[in-house]
Amino acid sequence: MKNTITVGLLGLGTVGSGVIEILNDHKESIQHKTGSQVTIKSVLVNDLNKPRELPGETTQLTDRYEDITRDPEIDVVVEVMGGIDHTLSILLEAIEHGKHIVTANKDLMAQHGAELFAASQKTGCDIYYEASVAGGIPIIRSIIDGLSSDRIRKMMGIVNGTTNYIMTKMTQDGTDFDSVLKEAQELGFAEADPTADVDGLDAARKMTILSILGFSMPFNLEDVEVKGIRGLSLSDIKYAEELGYTIKLIGIAENDHTGVSVSVEPTLLPSTHPLSSVHNEFNAVYVYGDAVGETMFYGPGAGKLPTATAVVSDLIAVIKNIRLGTSGKAYVQPQFSKQVKTKKEQLTKKYIRLHVLDQPGMLMEMTTIFAQYDISFDQIIQRASDQDKERELIMITHQVSEEDFAKAQSELQELSSVRRVDSIFRVEGGE
Amino acid sequence: MKNTITVGLLGLGTVGSGVIEILNDHKESIQHKTGSQVTIKSVLVNDLNKPRELPGETTQLTDRYEDITRDPEIDVVVEVMGGIDHTLSILLEAIEHGKHIVTANKDLMAQHGAELFAASQKTGCDIYYEASVAGGIPIIRSIIDGLSSDRIRKMMGIVNGTTNYIMTKMTQDGTDFDSVLKEAQELGFAEADPTADVDGLDAARKMTILSILGFSMPFNLEDVEVKGIRGLSLSDIKYAEELGYTIKLIGIAENDHTGVSVSVEPTLLPSTHPLSSVHNEFNAVYVYGDAVGETMFYGPGAGKLPTATAVVSDLIAVIKNIRLGTSGKAYVQPQFSKQVKTKKEQLTKKYIRLHVLDQPGMLMEMTTIFAQYDISFDQIIQRASDQDKERELIMITHQVSEEDFAKAQSELQELSSVRRVDSIFRVEGGE
Missing domain, CATH: 3.30.70.260 (ACT domain)
Incomplete structure (x- = not known):
């Protein structure tokens, strides 16, 4: 059995440095749980000359991804650099060279998950991606393992922290959309270009990933109806309240006997619904199963350490699989063909x-x-x-x-x- | 690889018949996920003459537990009969004969978990017990896997549905304790003898299990300070509300750098706290980790199908382990020795x-x-x-x-x- 697991890290931004921090802080506990020491051998960065604290004495920085994907010593590639096409080709090369993958990249998983899984099946590699949906909330493994015996009928998610922060402030303080967005940008809760968040695309990617898992069907991003919160008015928030509702940007994936619909849109929820109490930048995913009934998973949807926690928990799972000789076995192909409802049926x-x-x-x-x-x-x-x-x-x-x-x-x-x-x-x- | 997994079921009460129902309803999906068919070969019951619907043509009823523990064809024993000492000896015998165990028995796990794990380590058997805490909520695997990279500081749980139902009714309807208890008994939300629920013992057992897992220390039931809700007065509920709080029966397990305290007692929570919105018979466990921050897991804490869902999800995990040859590897010994705070330190x-x-x-x-x-x-x-x-x-x-x-x-x-x-x-x- 391998007593040292060697990791190559793609990206040293916020999440990347969080991963290093957690691996250092929890060294003993991780060794206890996995029986292995974890070493970060190489980190891919854009700019080698930028001054930074090196994560460990034996860690080297590189700006050539091949130093990681082709290094025979590296067991696991942890991808926290973001991006889609270029990142896909890097990960495919890593998989080809027998590396296991842990990624926090929802854009990539929503668009190219199937391709990555297919490649990893060939080389017997693991792909884990808990951090790609709802940051620190272990929702992916809850659906895969915890609710594995149930038939999931409906998932409703507040899976974008930026929009939930904006809508919470609008509701609680009565401030209009543009002012709150500006404030959120100043506080770092919203990006300079807020398009992917505000127009619902980020949430749609996460709902694509959840729908594939929850309904065991091969969905694409294109199957999701998306409507963002741009221009949401205070009048609507007030009328909703008067009628007993709270407006949230909700991703809804539903599967009845006749088909599936997946959407992201501003939605009036009864104020007594558990999701209505999810405030500020918090995320939550509400899951309704035939047998279990109502469950909800609540927590931080983003942030350095919460996201890094999900990444490192995945890394621990990958290491356990390496030691147990069970790598590449976690993924289960979608069981059903896709049945998306028409607008007439929705x-x-x-x-x-x-x-x-x-x-x-x-x-x-x-x-x-x-x-x-x-x-x-x-x-x-x-x-x-x-x-x-x-x-x-x-x-x-x-x-x-x-x-x-x-x-x-x-x-x-x-x-x-x-x-x-x-x-x-x-x-x-x-x- | 085994294509058929044979199960012996101990107990055919509410949860037992739920397990059979889910195994029948989700046969195809379970086969897809595990690559195996599941057959219930034998069911242990008290009274062979009681008329019942047999779960399947090949299933036999028995009132001798040895028919299950010693049957070489049986791979997994699913225990949903309850009880402590007698049940322990049956499960130990099953483990001795190489059977994997899935149990919903919190009383047993809180008191004799360590003994069962020790025995199972010797024979390389699995013990899974998700259903023992918070019914349908996959909280145990969330702590073991999902938050495995984090250091858990605090867990607060509404882990007893009966008392939460009683306290919700008292709060919402202003009805006194005795009347609500009587109503709950009539509706089947409370037992004829409500002692274990109302006096906090049931919650204390669950908090024992969570504390062992969350803090990786070998706690006993005796380490938990317990105070129930008997005699809770409407005045206190009203004053709490006036002061901005909601009273709930909360299990609290805390671990700072100096030691651990675990208690179950009626507690005033800020009305804005996520646990304050957990009503009626629902359960929720709030987990605070150093890195992840606040998370909460919400769902049904009891009931036939929710509990059976947790049991069957465990069974699926056990079957995957059998097929992958990784049985008996999931359990990790507590890492730390127990440090319980004195009353002076709390x-x-x-x-x-x-x-x-x-x-x-x-x-x-x-x-x-x-x-x-x-x-x-x-x-x-x-x-x-x-x-x-x-x-x-x-x-x-x-x-x-x-x-x-x-x-x-x-x-x-x-x-x-x-x-x-x-x-x-x-x-x-x-x-």
């Missing part, structure tokens, strides 16, 4: 807020359109508007197909009495 | 409610005692009492040692101005 409740002219027959015109598409309502609020002769209407529907709702919406917008449709969101809970 | 905040005579010098007498023991206060409420000339005092202290507080309390009770001390609880959060 049934959800909707929240709609619109400005209408206060004129006779207005409500009748609208209700006639809704009735045509069998759309009925759970709650309706009508309020005075700041414009004279206008009214603000807020409605929550019962379940309706996405297709029918889209048709009703476009007919609605043709009505002369409808000044504008302000917002439309998904609603969860109730009938 | 620092907590306290809530105290008492009735005092409204007479001059009363408050001075009391504060003199508290000052002697360096006890200072975070919040104080004084209210009129229903008795003339009496006042009700509610105080929350800053951190104080258990020993000092006990001394102050007994001196307090000697004062002529103190009519009675109504209640004392632990307080979490703040300084």
